[in-house]
Amino acid sequence: MANWVGNDQKLPQGRLILVSYCIVLGVVLLLLGFWKLQIIQSGHFADLAERNRIRSIPIIAPRGKMLDRNGRVIVDNYPSFSILLLRDDPEQIKKDLPQITSGLNITVEDLEQQLDAARDEPKFQPIVVKPEASEADLAFVESHRVDLPELELMLVQRRKYPPSDFLAHVIGYVGEVSPEQLEESGDKYKPGDIVGKAGLEKQYNDILTGTDGMRRVIVNSIGKPVRTLDDTEPIPGKPIRLTIDTDLQSVAEDELNGKVGSIIAMDPRNGEILAMASHPAYDPNDFSVRISGNEWKTLNADPNKPLLNRAIQAQLAPGSVFKILESVAMLESGVPPPDYHVFCPGYATFYGRVFHDWVWSTHHSGHGDVGLHTAIVQSCDVFFYNVGERLGIDRLAYYATALGLGKKTGIDLPGEEAGLVPSSQWVESTYHHKWYPGSTISLAIGQGPIEVTPIQLVRTIGGIASGGVFYEPHLLKDFSPVKVVRFPISENTVEQVTDGMYGVVNEDGGTAHLLGYPILVQAKLQNVEFCGKTGTAQTISAQALERVSASGRSAYGYNTWFVGFAPKRNPEIAIAVLVQDTHLEAGGIAAPLAARFIEAYYQEKLGQPIQELQAKQATPQGPAHAQLVKTAPQTQ
């Protein structure tokens, strides 16, 4: 064996010791590194470790249901899945964007826009990329747990509204909270929260909204939930009970089907709204998920304005309905005296201008000798021209305002309009000229610059019939306090005016006689004292109408009104019917609708089946709404 062993050489002991020092130094440096991470920065890393493994998934609190006055469910919820995109890792999302969008069938632009909108939100706040996931979407997310860990499912409770636009405007709809609302609300909302956007959903959003819960799950490194850490149970929103009667609402909806207009029925004894319909309407279910831009545009651009709740937002001339207010003004002020009579030849001249009576156009004659009762029954324009001239604009304005026009009724719905009662002062401040006395003559039959809403008319007419007690209309059964405006009207005035309105429906020559009444006869409800007043307002001036008609166009019809109540003494139901843009006069269209509604009201009250309902039922699909299905109407 060769001797490799250099015994003659000493070992370099000094260098070996130097190497040991290097080793010690290295170990110490490493320990310092561990010290820095584990002691100095341990809080930071502990936090990161928690965030790594714990994923918070919101548990959405269901919104409160909406029930009708009898406890029947109108608006319910149903469970559904939303797909969330967790935004912890923007780079990864950018990379996965094409896969996510094609897998979930959404456009890249939409998703990028959403991500952009949420840019300033905390990173751990996920965004909803698909509000209502289909089975295919769910399968996509489940099968891509590993390669698309940023997708997560969330169980949500979605709004289920009745179909066929039933009560649409009253219910309103929900939607994702808007950036403006977010800003206003402070910490109350976070992006993607569902809030009421219109109608009662908006009005009573705070009651209906619950408090979302939170599920914390432990996930492993590939995002798969390993186990649930804890649940914070959501607190469901409280239900609200409405004053609406589902059956009567169905009647109103059926009656307006295919028409443009509104029906409101109110209990004048307390302001409870029994029915409120506005047509055309929209399907709130379209909003319950996420309405697309196009659908929204279509709804907004529709010339019939389906989003408009005509019951509280249509501001129109009242036409001859105004004569009721004028009658009250005349009797209460004594100008002219109660026994005032005029001879109506079919027209009258004021300030050098001829004003025709409505009968002139068909009969070329007048109503003859007319007192207040006949004037109301036959809606004599000439009588009320004269009364209006004597009362004068300011007294008319005073009574119109006192009886509830020109200001909001305070109904518990967002977006109510105030209407307009013109006065000499108003003209001077708005148009900077004196009131034309001729305008008073037009105003006397409810034409000209006066604007009323259906809700104002139903409150006013119910209040007059109740002797001047005007309740604040409302839709929430527990609404409190109900404001009451008292403008006492003498017993004699109430009697004369309501007698006249009874005559409108029940006397020969009444503008609604034989048009509404026969239905009541048929229903054996003759003893119901149904009173009312028709109103037909031109939508454009008579001269303009002639020009348009001459050109062969007939697009401009009438706005026809019928306001009524029953019974004559101490009424328990008041109704306002508006049918817009029709070619029939009020007695021909609005009155029968009102009569049939009143008939339905009494049938329900007497426990009879409601007749003549068409196939359209206020029955939301699904078992939860089974109680809404009415027993099939039995023909008698």
Next chain:
Amino acid sequence: MREQRSGFDLDWWLLAIVLTICLVGLLEIYSSTHGSALRGMQWKQLTWIAIGLAGMLILSRIDYNALLDQSLLLYLICIGALILDLVAGHSRFGARRWVAIGGVDLQVSELAKLIIIIVLARYFSEVRTERLTLADLLKVGLLVGVPAGLVLLQPDLGTAMVLIPVAVVGAFLAGIDWKHAVAIVALGTLVAVAGWNGHFLKPYQKQRLSTFLNPAENPRGAGYQILQSEIAVGSGGFWGKGFGKGSQNQLGFVPVRYSDFILAALAEEQGFFGVLVVMLLYLALLLRLVDNAQKAKDRAGMYIVMGVAAILAFHVLVNAGMVIGYMPVTGIPLPFMSYGGSSTIFGFLALGLVMNVRTKRFVN
């Protein structure tokens, strides 16, 4: 010449330290894998340890002088095996580092480490001058450079690097001119820069290095491993989260938590305290090796022991540094703790060399 005193003249202290480290490793492997599809790995690792111990005993009985005699042959075998590995070795984890011998996959590069230790020990012990000449240094560079280059081609940057400390420590002990040292450092830097800009590094190697330089750049990509490792270590705090209770470890956030990143798993579950204990064990191991070197009968023995120490120290420093983000991810395991047959067996064989040198200490 006296005969050696005993057939079991082992360094019992060294063995005790190493077996303690192995035990800690087994426990942490169990903790990291018992809840997953990998459960039972600790038993496999125990098998590797047993095989390693047997190998150590065998190697400790072979006179290292005989090995030194055959160093040229060993060197040629090593080069041949590395070439064979390049040509015939099968790919695993994207790198050709494994050769099947008798049904066991072994990394040829581990064998290369042992042979380089012996070859360099012989070379340095033949140098009789106080300082290495430039020609000596060039020869050393060549001796290390050929196998290192072949390992690099596999490609295995980590193991290729491991060979270098053997030469560096050896050169330092043999005596090096500081001018040469400066020149070598400069040349090394130059090579590193050229390697970076040229095409010597695979894309993933570049990625790992650039990630090391800036881990936050791509947290889900390559930097993800380092970040998750740091989170595991940092969240452990002083006392740790408890055995089997590290969320980073148990939920699989720590990459290869039973092998290359076992120290991160330990740091999370046993805290700084556990790390301190383990690092002191390694310090004891390394200082015990230096102690053995000091007591070696001759220079060749010393070089062998210090070669082993250099490789083990390099492994510990780079692996622990990697776990806390001080070093790039290069696939260098923690000796005796990380799961793995080749590295465990290498570790014990290297110890066998050390024991071998030790048994000869009283000769003469």
